Amino acid sequence: MALNRIWSARPLLQTTCKTTHCIGTRSIRQATPPSATAPTEDPASILSKPSWSVRSLLPENTSLPQSRIVSSKQLHHLLRLSALPPPSSVEEEEEMLKTLESQIHFVREVQCIDTTGVTPLRSIRDETEEAQEENKISIKTLETSLKQERYVGRSRRIQRTRAEKLAHPDGEVWDGDALKPASKTMGRYFVVQSS
Numbered sequence: 001m002a003l004n005r006i007w008s009a010r011p012l013l014q015t016t017c018k019t020t021h022c023i024g025t026r027s028i029r030q031a032t033p034p035s036a037t038a039p040t041e042d043p044a045s046i047l048s049k050p051s052w053s054v055r056s057l058l059p060e061n062t063s064l065p066q067s068r069i070v071s072s073k074q075l076h077h078l079l080r081l082s083a084l085p086p087p088s089s090v091e092e093e094e095e096m097l098k099t100l101e102s103q104i105h106f107v108r109e110v111q112c113i114d115t116t117g118v119t120p121l122r123s124i125r126d127e128t129e130e131a132q133e134e135n136k137i138s139i140k141t142l143e144t145s146l147k148q149e150r151y152v153g154r155s156r157r158i159q160r161t162r163a164e165k166l167a168h169p170d171g172e173v174w175d176g177d178a179l180k181p182a183s184k185t186m187g188r189y190f191v192v193q194s195s
Helices: 002-008 010-019 043-048 072-081 090-111 129-135 139-147
Strands: 149-152 157-160
Touching: 072 090, 139 149
Parallel strands: none
Antiparallel strands: 149 157
8 A cells, every 4th residue: 555655656756847947857767778788898897987977967167047046044044943153254155055056956956867667765675586585584484483382271372481591601601700800909809000
């Protein structure tokens, strides 16, 4: 049911892109299918030539906006909400406004990316068939836990038997002398040199 809700939000991405006045949409699909690449190509040669840069999402330095997206009053309000100090000079304020506008431009460009056909990331883990099979909980996985259960009474209530405690889990028998590793002792106490 929750998956249907997630997928029903897919049209919202397209309407958001239209309302943010995107100049053009970008696609994150591969230009060539993976099977079309030559198997003899060296991975180092592929990685040495960049195919895309994040700078393409940043505004050009030459294009200055005619009207500010964020006013000085809004910047001061955001700084107060963030508990950050206000700018000390006009130049610092202009630099903050320029940075903030470039970040807003970046976010709008990211929102305009065409993600149709791309499956959403569920989690950051190995989602291959082998990994899912390895992480699957089955009767074999629970077999040791099920062996520690017994039925008690007429209603056959399940009760877990306690595991046997190891007398010496580290394998060594402790002699009871806590001061043995201390280099200096005085009576029942160990001595710490202070400088």
